[in-house]
Amino acid sequence: MKVGLYFGSFNPIHVGHLVIANHMAEYSDLDQVWFVVTPHNPFKKKNSLLDDYQRLEMVYRATKDYTKLKPSDIEFKLPQPNYTINTLAYLQDKYANFEFALIMGEDNLKSFHKWKNYDVILENHHVYVYPRISGNHIETQFDNHTKIHHIDAPVMELSSTFIRKAIKAGKNVKPMLPEFVWEYLDEMNFYK
Ligand SMILES: Nc1ncnc2c1ncn2[C@@H]1O[C@H](COP(=O)(O)OP(=O)(O)OP(=O)(O)O)[C@@H](O)[C@H]1O
Numbered sequence: 001m002k003v004g005l006y007f008g009s010f011n012p013i014h015v016g017h018l019v020i021a022n023h024m025a026e027y028s029d030l031d032q033v034w035f036v037v038t039p040h041n042p043f044k045k046k047n048s049l050l051d052d053y054q055r056l057e058m059v060y061r062a063t064k065d066y067t068k069l070k071p072s073d074i075e076f077k078l079p080q081p082n083y084t085i086n087t088l089a090y091l092q093d094k095y096a097n098f099e100f101a102l103i104m105g106e107d108n109l110k111s112f113h114k115w116k117n118y119d120v121i122l123e124n125h126h127v128y129v130y131p132r133i134s135g136n137h138i139e140t141q142f143d144n145h146t147k148i149h150h151i152d153a154p155v156m157e158l159s160s161t162f163i164r165k166a167i168k169a170g171k172n173v174k175p176m177l178p179e180f181v182w183e184y185l186d187e188m189n190f191y192k
């Protein structure tokens with residue numbers, strides 16, 4: 001089985017994440033997409049993050065009606081901050097028959113050369129890249145790399161930061177979140 005790994009803080013997961021993951025599952029050769037909830041992204045501060053299990057719960061609620069999309073807590077028990085190379089090694093060991101690929105936006109591909117052992121990641125895994133700016137290809141040093149596949153997914157101009165700020169300012173964010181996630185956020189009074 002071919003699994004695409006979509007890493008993120010998902011603080012919270014939003015419609016942008018879901019549209020991309022669903023597009024990858026439907027329009028590429030990936031059989032499943034796993035949302036890997038990252039406890040601590042090496043490039044981000046941890047202080048504005050909700051608890052790991054609350055972020056996982058939101059991903060669970062967002063994906064429960066999609067057979068090809070799965071939540072993953074695999075990084076919860078790995079050392080922090082979470083370097084993707086370590087997670088990939090752990091997963092490949094645990095699921096020896098699966099083929100793991102990475103899913104990332106063009107913006108992340110631009111800073112991919114700063115990731116720990118990015119060259120080893122590319123030796124062992126394919127990377128599926130989606131556009132972040134409409135009609136505009138972002139040039140990177142990885143253009144034409146044989147392991148990198150550009151998938152023409154829709155461009156979604158949304159971010160978790162925008163949603164957190166909007167909630168704090170008392171705005172209605174309902175259309176930007178999967179319905180079950182909005183209900184949970186509202187019930188739990190998150191980000192207020
Ligand atoms: N609107 C979007 N469309 C496509 N990809 C996105 C979008 N928002 C985030 N991503 C990507 O999804 C992955 C996980 O995202 P992450 O949890 O960091 O969300 P975010 O919305 O960028 O969060 P924050 O605003 O808190 O930094 C990252 O690779 C990120 O680049």
Ligand SMILES: O=C(O)c1ccc[n+]([C@@H]2O[C@H](COP(=O)([O-])O)[C@@H](O)[C@H]2O)c1
Nearest residue numbers: 007008009038041043083084085115116
């Ligand atoms: O392994 C690394 O060096 C590394 C550096 C930066 C980011 N990552 C992973 O990339 C994911 C998405 O990053 P971001 O900054 O778009 O949220 C994040 O959740 C991490 O798992 C990984």
